[in-house]
Amino acid sequence: MIQLENIRVDFAVRGQSVLAVDDVSLAIERGEVFGIVGASGAGKSTLLRVINLLERPTAGRVRVAGEDITDLRGGELRRARQKIGMIFQHFNLMQNRTVYDNAAYALRVAGKSKAEIARRVPEILRLVGLEDKAQAYPAQLSGGQKQRVGIARAVANHPEVLLCDEPTSALDLETSAAILDLLKEINARLGITIVLISHEMAVIKKICTRVAVMEGGHVVEQGEAYDIFATPQHPFTRQLVEHTLNLELPPHLVDDRQGTILKVLFLGDKAEEGVLSTASIRHGVAVNILHGKIEYIGHRAVGLLVVLLTDSPDAPAGLPFPLRLQAALSYIGSQASHVEVLHD
Amino acid sequence: MIEQWIAANFSPELAKQVVELFVDLLNAFGETFLMVSISTLFAIVGGLPLGFLLHVTSRKLFWNNRLANVTGNFLVNVLRSIPFVILLVLLLPLTQWVLGTTIGPTAAAVPLSVAAIAFYARLVESSLCEVDPGVVEAAEAFGTSPLRIIATVLFPEALPGFLRGLTVTLISLIGYSAMAGIVGGGGIGDLAIRFGYYRYQTNVMVVTVVVLVVLVQLVQSLGDRLASRADKKDI
Ligand SMILES: Nc1ncnc2c1ncn2[C@@H]1O[C@H](COP(=O)(O)OP(=O)(O)OP(=O)(O)O)[C@@H](O)[C@H]1O
Ligand SMILES: [Mg+2]
Numbered sequence: 396m397i398q399l400e401n402i403r404v405d406f407a408v409r410g411q412s413v414l415a416v417d418d419v420s421l422a423i424e425r426g427e428v429f430g431i432v433g434a435s436g437a438g439k440s441t442l443l444r445v446i447n448l449l450e451r452p453t454a455g456r457v458r459v460a461g462e463d464i465t466d467l468r469g470g471e472l473r474r475a476r477q478k479i480g481m482i483f484q485h486f487n488l489m490q491n492r493t494v495y496d497n498a499a500y501a502l503r504v505a506g507k508s509k510a511e512i513a514r515r516v517p518e519i520l521r522l523v524g525l526e527d528k529a530q531a532y533p534a535q536l537s538g539g540q541k542q543r544v545g546i547a548r549a550v551a552n553h554p555e556v557l558l559c560d561e562p563t564s565a566l567d568l569e570t571s572a573a574i575l576d577l578l579k580e581i582n583a584r585l586g587i588t589i590v591l592i593s594h595e596m597a598v599i600k601k602i603c604t605r606v607a608v609m610e611g612g613h614v615v616e617q618g619e620a621y622d623i624f625a626t627p628q629h630p631f632t633r634q635l636v637e638h639t640l641n642l643e644l645p646p647h648l649v650d651d652r653q654g655t656i657l658k659v660l661f662l663g664d665k666a667e668e669g670v671l672s673t674a675s676i677r678h679g680v681a682v683n684i685l686h687g688k689i690e691y692i693g694h695r696a697v698g699l700l701v702v703l704l705t706d707s708p709d710a711p712a713g714l715p716f717p718l719r720l721q722a723a724l725s726y727i728g729s730q731a732s733h734v735e736v737l738h739d
Numbered sequence: 740m741i742e743q744w745i746a747a748n749f750s751p752e753l754a755k756q757v758v759e760l761f762v763d764l765l766n767a768f769g770e771t772f773l774m775v776s777i778s779t780l781f782a783i784v785g786g787l788p789l790g791f792l793l794h795v796t797s798r799k800l801f802w803n804n805r806l807a808n809v810t811g812n813f814l815v816n817v818l819r820s821i822p823f824v825i826l827l828v829l830l831l832p833l834t835q836w837v838l839g840t841t842i843g844p845t846a847a848a849v850p851l852s853v854a855a856i857a858f859y860a861r862l863v864e865s866s867l868c869e870v871d872p873g874v875v876e877a878a879e880a881f882g883t884s885p886l887r888i889i890a891t892v893l894f895p896e897a898l899p900g901f902l903r904g905l906t907v908t909l910i911s912l913i914g915y916s917a918m919a920g921i922v923g924g925g926g927i928g929d930l931a932i933r934f935g936y937y938r939y940q941t942n943v944m945v946v947t948v949v950v951l952v953v954l955v956q957l958v959q960s961l962g963d964r965l966a967s968r969a970d971k972k973d974i
Contacts (some may be wrong), residue, residue: 491969
């Protein structure tokens, strides 16, 4: 649906050139929800704005729906943009127009007939759950409602692509979740390809099928959301995921430990409890669960446990603890998807 | 009627004076109204486009043109920095050339209009700068042409600012029109000076000042009401 090839964007700031996006290539499939995640200043917004050429790339090609739009200008570019919806972090609604007029904006621009607009606007307002607010002004709406108007405006003219620049960053958690659900529904029901930017892994995890991770203008890692989340490769991605999982231990647990602390990752539906209790019985170590979490990405689960292995008082006589611990570690390692020793 | 009432209760002398003042005041009021109306009209038809020009020539999206922008800004700044009394005198040849005379409210409307255009253009431009660039960008993202963005985004979003600016312009013009009176424009200011200053009739001065205050109050509250009706940002 969208192909970005070797995109590079330079900005001239007071004579100096700033490289915001450096040689990025992405292929986004029809009907998917593609996430772009990264820290502030990584170049996410710039890359997103290249897709509808709000930002012209210094080098590289942009293809949307099979058409190379990189060199389009004037009317041709405007017609191409009418097929690409966009929503914004700060909604960007016209303050002096009603919800109805805001939602109708893209249709009017596209030159739709009065009759068609009168038919389509109520339909689209119903889809976003604002049919009773048609005559309200943006100032009378909550943040979540404003973003719904933004979504209505963006999808009214049946775009094939919806670009979302941090659509939930100005909203509280609950409203955020509702907006993401709405986007998911729009993707599923209308088949619109969504490209979504966020600096939060939690948002990506909730709706994206695939993700690109950006740092310093580069895409450092991309792949299925599940894989990025379960087995991040790049240090920056790891840090992001770790931050989202928030498996911090209180310092006293680490300082006063009498054994080894492990982080154990289970993918899919491996029975984690079973593995740990088998390790405990078979190798005579005590397993204490310090922290744990099961995350669902799409329909698949990622289980993460932080456990402390200590000497068990009722261990069979014979093997010393370090050897039993070694055996237990290698058993868990063979059963779980990934094991990492956090503190020896 | 009032004349008879005053004559009966006070003195025929005073009654005559009041009636004369009333007639003078009405005349002066009419002249001021004429000067201010003409120049306000020019402020709108001249200042509004000029303000838009200043804005669009500074924006990449529209018509980024340094020459036009610098020229426009220079012109506006020059006109705005010349004290109005001096502008009055400087523009006498222009007035003579346009109207064939330099006397009367219509003649005074020429320098007033020039000042009004520059004044209002600046206010229009600053209202346009206050329009959220995000909203303009959204319109651009939906494939709106620059002209259409001007008509359907910039104009409606800046309209409350335009109305507030127009109120300020109108009030300034009322003040300027009093100055124009000095060089033969007539109007309320002229009346105040002729009677109050040259003839030591302080009461006439007081009355004209009161009339001016009331007029300015009326214009301001009308302007405020219109602007807040157009402004849906905080309701
Ligand atoms: N119009 C511009 N002119 C000059 N520099 C710019 C412009 N837009 C972005 N930049 C620079 O490009 C880099 C990337 O900016 P961008 O807005 O794409 O980052 P981002 O990942 O979206 O960050 P955030 O999460 O803060 O929105 C930054 O260093 C920024 O300063
Ligand atoms: Mg951004």
